[in-house]
Every structure is written in C-alpha cells, then in structure tokens.
Amino acid sequence: MEEFSKLAEEASYQEDEERDPESNNLHQPLIKRNLTLSGNQLAIVGTKVSHIESLDYEINENDLFKQDWRSRSKVEVLQYVFSKWLLAFLVGLLTGLIATVINLAIENISGYKLLAVVKYIEQERYLMGFVYMAGANFLLTLVAAVLCVCFAPTAAGPGIPEIKAYLNGVDTPDMFGATTLIVKIIGSIGAVSAGLDLGKEGPLVHIGSCIASLLGQGGTDNYRIKWRWLRYFNNDRDRRDLITCGSSSGVCAAFRAPVGGVLFALEEVATWWRSALLWRNFFSTAVVVVVLRAFMEYCKSGNCGLFGKGGLIMFDVSGVSVRYHVVDIIPVAVIGVIGGVLGSLYNDLLHRVLKVYNVINKKGKLHKLLLSLSVSIFTSVCLYGLPFLAKCRPCDPSLLDSSCPTNGKGGNFKQFNCPEGYYNDLATLLLTTNDDAVRNIFSINTSTEFNVFSLVIFFVLYCILGLITFGIAVPSGLFLPIILMGSAYGRLLGIVMGPYTNIDQGLYAVLGAASLMAGSMRMTVSLCVIFLELTNNLLLLPITMLVLLIAKTVGDCFNPSIYEIILELKGLPFLEANPEPWMRNITVGELADVKPSVVTLSGIEKVGRIVEVLKNTTHNGFPVVDSVNGATELHGLILRAHLILVLKKKWFLRERRRTEEWEVREKFTSIDLAERGGNIDEVTVTKDEMGMYVDLHPLTNTTPYTVVESMSVAKAMVLFRQVGLRHMLVLHKHQAAGVSPVVGILTRQDLRAHNILSAFPHLEETRGPKKGN
C-alpha cells in the first residue's frame, strides 16, 4: 500500500534528469512523453513519473568487458562457481535462521499474551482481559506500523509482487535494502503477534530475497565488504539468480516445503529460468530445511519457551488413511468451483478495498498509522467478543481427563467462559494464534467438534478481516488469511456433505484452503506440492490436483491473479509472458515512429554534445553510429551511466582519434562499469573541456539486440522478454546511404499493452480473447 503514495511523492521531488524512458507511469500516454533535444525542457516539469528503472539483464559486451573476460583465469572461474554455491548456501542458512527467530518470537510473544488473557478470563474479569488483549495488540501493531511508515515503506505488504517485478526486470527502489530487511523482520513479528489476520509467509519470501540481495552485493550500501570474489556478482544477472534463490528459500522456510519453495519460485515469481537455477534453488531450500529441522529438534527439549511444537505450520495427516471413491469426485469438484468463485470474488473486493486504502494512505503518515491501528482494534474486538456468542459444548467424555477443556496457549478445546467439562468452539478458533487456528480447523477425526454456527461466524469474520487487513502499513502475507477463509468454508461444506461422503471434515478444510488459494493466487503445481508437503500424505494428491485445477480454471474466467492485480495497482511495468494477439497488427517501426526521434552519438564525440544530450534527454541508452566512407554504420549502444562515468573521470582527448586498448584499461575497470547511477548534475565540465573529444568505442556495447522495423510487436516482445532486454534497437529495413541505420529504441514501457493502445486506439477493435494459454 505504502508503495502507491510513495511513487507519487517521489516523483514530485525527482530532478528532471533522473527521469528516464523506462520510468513512465502506468496511465501516461506513450506519445511525446520524452524530452528530445529540440523539445522544451519545461514542458515535462511536474509530470507524474515514478523513478523505476529497468535492470540490465543483457550482457554489456563492450571492449572492456571482453578484455576482462578474456583475462579471467581458470582459477577465477572456479572462484566464481564456488562463490555462487557458497552464496546459495548462505542464503539458505540465513533465511532458515531468521525464520527460526521470527517463529520463536511470535510464538512466545503471542503465547504469553494469550496466557495472560486466559488468566483474566478464568477469574471472570472479562473486561480486564479485553483491555489487556486489545492493549497488547495495539502496541504490537503500533511498533510494526511505525517502523514501516517511518523507516521502510517498502517493507509493508507481502513484497512478493515487487520481487516478481524485479525478476521481470523492474527495479523498485529501496526494495532490498538492509533497513527494509530489519523493518520487515521486526514488523512481521509485531504484526503477527498482534493477532492481525495476516501471515509471516509472504514477508519471509521478501526476507529471503533481501538476504540474497545483500549477500550478493556484499553488505548494505554504506558498509560493504570489499571481498574480491564478490565483484563477479556485481551485475544484474547474478543478482537475479540469487534473489530467485532467496524467494524459494523464503517459501521453504514458511511452509517447511523445500520442493514447494522451488516450484513456487519457478511458477509464480521467476520470469527467466534455467536448469542450473533449479538445482541451486533446490540446494538453498535443502539448507533451509536442515536448519529448521535442527531447530525443532532443539526446541523439543523445551528450550524455546512457549514454542513447543507449534510455529511452523505442519498439518501432518500422514497417519490418516484417505479413502475415497469415484462418487467423492462430486463434492471435490464442488469445492473447486466454489473456491474459484470465492477466490476471484476476493480478488475483486480486495482490489476495491486497496483502492480506497490507497486514497487514505496518500494523505500522510498519520493517516496510515491510524488506519493500521483501527484495524488492530477492530480485530481485537471481534476476536475477543465473538466467542461469547457461541454456546458452550460438552466435552466428549473420552477426552474429559486431559485434552478437553484446555486453558493453555494451544489445545483443541478451549474452555473460555464455559464451566468445567465444557468448551467454547469459537474461542478455540479465535482466541489463539493464526497457526494454531489453522491446525485446529484442519484437525481430523473431530467431526462433532465445531458447530455450524461457529464456523459461519468464523468464516464471515475472516472474510472481513482478510479484506481490511491486507492493505495496512505492516508486513503482511496473503497465504494465511486465505488458508483461514478457505478452511472455514471447506469444513462447512464437509459438515453439509457429511452424510454422503467418506472424506474427513479435516480433509475438507484442507481442500477448501487449497481451492481458495488456487482461486485467488492461480498457482497449481507449486500449491499442490506445498499442500503435499504440509499434509505429508501422498494419497491426497489426486484430489488436491483436481481441486486446484478446477478452482484455477473457474477463477481465470473472472479476473487475473491477486499478484497481477497488485502489480497493476502499483504501476509496476511488468512484462507479460505472452504478447496480446493484436500486437501482430502493428510493427515496431510504427511504434518507434510515434516516439520522439532517437538521439544518436558518434563513435568519437565532442564532450560538449555528450553533456548537452545527457542534460536534455532522459534516455538511458544511446546508439553509437559511425560514419565510414560516407556510409553510416551502427557501432552499438552506450549506457547513460557509462557516459557519466567518462565525464566524471574526464577521459577526454584533444584530437579526434581512436584510443588504444591500454588507454581504456588504465582509466576504467570492469568494477567501475558495473556501478549504476550517477547524475549528470554532479559532473562539472569546464568550457575548455567542452571542446575536447571522447572515444566512445571501447565503452560501447557492440552487440545490442536489434530488430528490423518491419518486425511485428508481438515477436519483438517475445525477444525482449525471452532474452531479458532493457533497450531494443529498431533498424531500417532498407539500405540507403547517409541515413542513420537506427529508427528508434524501444524499452519496456513501449511494449506494454496499455501504452501501445493509448497511442494506437484503433488496435483496440481487433482485441480478442488472448491466445497463448
């Protein structure tokens, strides 16, 4: 949520020069949106643009890179491979450790809180109990929200959409910093302990990615370890791989599902995937599992306070013999259909709520805080108050002695306000941690435990909470709220269907949760494996698959997945896998024509012109064109960052000449070139220097990917996304002397469906249902 207002805020105090062609806001028309040399510089001041840069996943093959690469010895290559694996190991290790700490903290904080509340209730001091609980929740939420609002606005929310965008090539600012990491950890502990309807699963994915990113660059921006080996990782490609590792480790840590984690990264998060990546991700998640397992071994001996066996959701139903017949396919299909409908409905409603929240959050930090705290108070009221509505139910005589009723932190039969020998089924579900609530509702062979009335209240409550909680300014995951909602309706359905099927009510709850997840998040294989690893029962696999497939299919009929909706809301220029069908009807040449004419540089360029071009345009890449015997020749593409570097280092020549190899190597290292950013305003060039020359050849990427102007946008987009480009050069298809070979440059923004449609409204007519799937 934080993000929305942030983008707008930031835009206003951005300097003109920092704006770039990729940083177009979602709803801005494509045409004439960039400054050209001839344009009026004032025209765009105040235009709303966010500062989102694209990443350079393409290898920048300039002379320096090639030399550097050629001089790399075998030992250095081995160092590189070894450090890749070492980093994968560290990502797994640290993610596992941090997940452990988070789990320990949450279970202990919320455990002691609940114990105190139970004590007040035992003494029938109900009001005091409420005040205590609401107060504790309020304080915990306050800590989480203040941290998020003041120090790291990017830490709010799940973070998964931004990671998805990063791996697609969009660099959301401040997403993977050290502050974000710390705020996310503490904020997540606070928010989950506060009993809010949110999970630690999404935040763990973000935490894993932050760790990966920080490790890859050797520390925070201010305190970096200058380890020589790490310099190989100073590029966007290797960071992308590491962050993929981080996200799968995060999922693995959240659900103790190593295979599920890898598949989640593959199916939902990553845009590019290679076999080698599969393997390295798998290694990271294996490390996470080993860490978690060691930690749980250790806690079994009672060293972890109230942690006990809880904390890591694990609904081990491996002991249950699952029996079902062909007839059972019907209720399973019903669950799937309902899950799909409810899931897409949830997506739609959440979308609306987020829009409203967006307006509130934009009003300032105080509004954000107030919103978060109101939700906290509302949650406390409901969790504490609603159980009074439920009737006390007598304990099953066989259980009477030990496990019913209970007054501790966990337990399946909470006594709450009931007399001895009775329990309150709604309190069992509400007055507990979210993880325990899921465990209780998933519990098997307890077909008479929950009353329909209690389940309905639980379901409705969590539908409301699920909608209003997600958008507040604290770290929040979507998995758990959806699991809670889904399990409630699944169990309800189980009660309704009870007489007709063999499937246990607990399994109905599991299937309900799975169906709602598939209906909202639209994942299949990864969800299936996560549920398999959670339930530890392979016999459930076929029906889980069926439920997931049906729910996803039904959901896809109505709207896109929740992550896509959030991406759209945040205005992140995510590039879809499949081009729209109407993109075949337009060529890249037509697209390049409506953009302002491209600014090219000569191979040996005057310093004055470089400064002028950098000051007056916002492009991040410039074609370098040579003139040889009257014919023009494309030499390559040079990045803005490298031009600024040349100006900063004052690598100027008195005469117009080509430089030698040693001259470049004397001045620049590949580490210099890997640094991003730098602002043209920081550079001072004297008037004398303005008349000097720069040889751009050695710094130019001589092998940019190009397309001919007659290429259809659909195919160009496939190239753009498959190869992971930032700039795509469009070349003339006809050969004529004296004409620049470059028609234009296309970037991510130019290839987005929305932007193309706003420039070519007539394409809308040919819009049809999307092929591809």
Next chain:
Amino acid sequence: MEEFSKLAEEASYQEDEERDPESNNLHQPLIKRNLTLSGNQLAIVGTKVSHIESLDYEINENDLFKQDWRSRSKVEVLQYVFSKWLLAFLVGLLTGLIATVINLAIENISGYKLLAVVKYIEQERYLMGFVYMAGANFLLTLVAAVLCVCFAPTAAGPGIPEIKAYLNGVDTPDMFGATTLIVKIIGSIGAVSAGLDLGKEGPLVHIGSCIASLLGQGGTDNYRIKWRWLRYFNNDRDRRDLITCGSSSGVCAAFRAPVGGVLFALEEVATWWRSALLWRNFFSTAVVVVVLRAFMEYCKSGNCGLFGKGGLIMFDVSGVSVRYHVVDIIPVAVIGVIGGVLGSLYNDLLHRVLKVYNVINKKGKLHKLLLSLSVSIFTSVCLYGLPFLAKCRPCDPSLLDSSCPTNGKGGNFKQFNCPEGYYNDLATLLLTTNDDAVRNIFSINTSTEFNVFSLVIFFVLYCILGLITFGIAVPSGLFLPIILMGSAYGRLLGIVMGPYTNIDQGLYAVLGAASLMAGSMRMTVSLCVIFLELTNNLLLLPITMLVLLIAKTVGDCFNPSIYEIILELKGLPFLEANPEPWMRNITVGELADVKPSVVTLSGIEKVGRIVEVLKNTTHNGFPVVDSVNGATELHGLILRAHLILVLKKKWFLRERRRTEEWEVREKFTSIDLAERGGNIDEVTVTKDEMGMYVDLHPLTNTTPYTVVESMSVAKAMVLFRQVGLRHMLVLHKHQAAGVSPVVGILTRQDLRAHNILSAFPHLEETRGPKKGN
C-alpha cells in the same frame, strides 16, 4: 543403437535435393559444405549427411497467416483453447490406459513363465527349468527385436534423447509414427517380460510422446481424422507443447509420480517452458494417476490374473519412522560420492559399449538380431545359474508359517533349490521380475535377509547386464537397470555401516538407487520428487536431497549426463542452453563469411530462377529482398516448402506485378502452408511457365528474427535458442546503397560448438572452463 546405422543408411539413398543445411552430420566441417548456385553439384554426391530437419518453432508471420489469424473469431479461439485441454486430457487418458495394458501384460507373461520354472525346480528338474526359462526369454526377445529391427528401428532404446532433441528443435525422422508406437508397446512388453535388464519407464515416456504427436496431427500419416479443430494444431509449436505433455504423462505412468513427471519434463526433457505448459502438463499427469488408480482398484478384486499389487513400482515406506541424527550425514554423503563416481563411470563405460555395438549394428539386420538374442541367452544363464552359488539360509522362525519360503511369483523368501524352511536369497533377487527385485531389495526391517556375498554377485551381475543390455535393438529404459545397480550397492553399504547408523538397510538401498541415478542422469529436483512419490515418506526428503546434490556434483566433474552422451553419439544437433565462453570472441559476421554466399530472391521473382535455386541449393529458407528506388530492402524470409507449393499450384503471373489479397486467398489456405516437405523433383514446370513471374510477398515471413553482423555468436545463440529459431538472418551493420542487406543465414548447425571450432581452430586456445552453471 538402431539410430546410428540408420542415419548412415538413409543418407546414401537420399536425393541431393532433400539434403538441407540443417542436415549436416556431426563431424563434417562447416566450411563450403553447401552447394551454391555457382558450385559444382556433383561435388557433394556421396557426402554423408543425415536427413534431420529443424523444426519451425518461430511463427511464420506471412500475409496469409495474418489474414487467417485476423479472421479467427472468438468462437474459434475458444475452440482452440478447448481442444488444447481436450488433447491434454486424451494424452493423459491414453497414456494411462496403455501403461495399464503394458503392466498387465508384463506381470502376467513373466508371472506364468516364472511359475512354470518354479514348478520344474520343485520337481528338481533343473535343466528342464533352465531350458524352459531360456527358451521363453529367447522367444520374447526375438519378438521384440524382430519388430524393432524390421518395422520401426526408432522404437529401440529409450527414446528420451530423441524427444529431448525434438523439443530442442530437431526432428528425428519416424520418431513419433503409429508404427513406432505399436512396436514400442509390443516390444516393451516382450523385452521386459523376457527378463532383460531393462525397464518400461523410458519406453513409456516415448509412448506418451507418440500418443501426443499422433493426437495432435489427428492420426497416422495415412489415416488422418480431418477434424476441423485440429487444423489449429498443425504447427510445430503446438506439437511441441503436446509432446511435452506426453513425456510427462509417460514418466507419471511409469512411476505413478504426477509431480515428478511434470518436473522430469521440465528439468530433463523440455527446452522451452512456460507457466501455461506447467499447468497443462499437470492436468495430463493428474488424469494418468486417476486412470492408474482406478485400474489398481479394479485389479484388487483379482480380475487381472497374476497382476496382484505389483507392476507399478511403489515402495511405500510411509509406515517407517525415519530417524536420523547429524552423524548420519556422513554415510549419506558417502553414498552420494560413491553414486557420483559410479554413475559417471557407468556413463563412460556405456559410451564405449555403445560405440562397439554401433559397429556391430551397422553390419545389418541379422547382426542386430543376433546381438539381442545373445544378450538374452547370457541373461537367462546368469539369472538361472547364479542362485545355485548362494547358500540356503534358514527362515526366520516367526515368518516360517506363511511368507517364508515362497514358491509363487512374488515373495521375499524364495525357496528355489533349498529344503523346506530354508530360502535362497539370491534367487529372491534374480528369479523374479525386475520390479519385484527392486521391491525385495528395498524391503525394510529385513536386515538379515540378504547375505553380503549374494548382494555382491547381484551387484556385479547387474553392472555387466546394465552395460551390455542397453544398446540392443529392443525398447529399453535406463531407469530400472540403474535403480537395480544402485540399490544393490546401497544395501551393501547399509550392511557395512550397519553398526554405526540408525538408518534401515532398505532406506540405504533407496538412497543408493537415487545416488546412482543422479550420478548418471544428473537430474536433481525431478528425481527427488519421483523418489518422494515412490516412497511416500516426506521425512526422507532432506537426506534424499543431500544424496542427489552430492552425486550430481561429483558426477559433473567427470563427464556429461548419459542422455547428453547418447545425443552426441546419435549426432543429433542439440543446442545447449549456455553458449561456450569462447563464443564471445567471434561474431556472426565472421561465421557467415565462411559459409557460401547466401542466395536471395526478389519479391517478384521469375519462375525459372526459383526452380533453378531450389534445384541447385539445399537451403530451406531464402531471404526475399526488394529493390525500391535504388535502395535494397529486406522483405523477409520464404521457406523452401512454400516455394515448392507455389510451383505445384502453379500460381504464376504473366507480368511483373504485386498481387491482391484475394488472389492469394483463392489459391492457398493456411492448412496448405502448414504442410511440410514436398520435393522439387516432383514439380514439373513447362518452358513457357519458366518465363513467368511469382509474387512472393504474400507468402514471405515478413518478420524473421535478425542480428547485425557485429553480434557475438554467444549472444546470437542465446537468441536462437530462447526464441526457438530455425533460420537467423545476419544483416550488414553499415548502410550502403545497392548492396543486399543480408550477409548470410545461420542455422542450428552453424551455431554448434563443434562446427564452429572446426572452421575456426584458433578459438580452441581460448577455450576455458564453462561458465554459466
């Protein structure tokens, strides 16, 4: 094996015209290997070239396609989507059913065979028993081998490498035909029932792919269903997707591992992968599992003869409580290291054996048959004779009454030649089906059952059989032989380590099998999930992961995976995922220069020239270049198949003019254009017609992917593979009037490391260890 000689045979009776630039044999130098218009046609007669074509995964965006696409209504798009899913369903259904039939047949044939043998042994008619067994095995092998040798040589072997190559863009001829399918089914039943050391797993993958391919094209080449909906699938892209579905269904059917099947396709088989494909594959495997489950339900009631509970390997160890401590990591690591070493050793030895077999098989059909039959006899001798070496062991008194000793088909304690109350442990492993042998050796809580001596004999025997059996002319899978070898050494290691660990010997056997698989096949995630689904015990996951990772890492130090070795042996031009590092030092321009100069056509071309070009070159694509006001302009690329179609349909013009849209549509449909092949010699053009013109514009793919000549080969290869190209046009980087814009065309063969190195030997020096992983 079949394949090697076949390629050579075929080449000799290929007409010159059928040869094409892609069809270069592995060890042929790149330079001047193609005919040019100016070249001597006789020069290449007799050159060894195999007829392997590349596939057109790129969308051929010519005018006709665009019109066809534009006229596609919403209903048709829905039809397309629906039939995609329907086909995925049918692939799953049919694969499941055929797997069922194969399992039933194998279990019954080999079951009755074994029962008869046991009867002879009971009567102490040992020689008669041997004659019966060897005879039956001989006959069964004969059936399988004759079918393979005479009718479908492509059905021999596992088929997985060819599928891998197909999905990479290489069309091995006769790979997915109806004859191949039938021979593969019957041959697989015969070979497995004959007790040969091979599995039905690999063949099932091939069978699944065959089914997918046949369904996609609506039947066999001769008898096709002309269902209108199927015409949408008449392209290489959709067939690729379907065959991916087929291969994952096959793995699923082999191991009853739906998730493992999908991951196998993803990790090992497929080159291109999309999220949508993941989902569709998952659907297919879900269908397979449901079919298998229904069939097993049905068989439980005894309707399936000797099938019983067997047939589908499933080592359900979910009941075992797996306990291990940190100390147990050491033996697990040892298993991994040994697995890696043995696996790569196996790869190396198998490579040598296959080379020898290649020489034998080339000598003719009879030699192939004799080789297969000798292996069969050798196998029979060993399986029957070796158990006599083992000592009889007394049954455990607690088991005496029922399960020890047994004389039936299955059972863990075979009596064989032993007195009552004793069993022969080697006979338990050898005189049984391969599936039962695996089940026996995996069996848990039976630490005293197998003697070290017996296990050593078993291990050595299966090492020998595993090496000599794979290359014979019958359908054979590699999974089972490797599992047998691996489980033997795993169990041996378990006995050695016994006093020091808590891990059961059965689990050692499982881990041994996993490690050898990883050491030889180099898969990780998919193997892990397959083993997870086989053993149905999630607690095994962390140690399985560890074993797989270690074994793969160790194996990778020595040689490539077994499938890559086979691909290389078969000379299939597989394009690797990562370019070699030295490919950065050469540009596509240099590469295009050593090829004969490219043949271009004009947009409106004389019929005579088209015929001449087609007759005198072997290219499959020609750039179409227009001349506009003195400047040349690239219009696109036209395929040989489409040129032949024009000649066949005699779509000629009397004058040099552009045609109208309706003229093309009158003559051609998109179905015509989708057909491949056609031979220029089948076309007769009169002398009068030779002087007429053809307007090539509407049939030209106007949007071919192009690269500028300065592009490095490394980057061009990334483009080629990521986008799935067949032809890549190389353009001039400088602009000059009157020069053809096209420098050359690169194909798959031109980008293969071996071919580049033979043309540019100096690059070899810069060869270093491969980056990328």
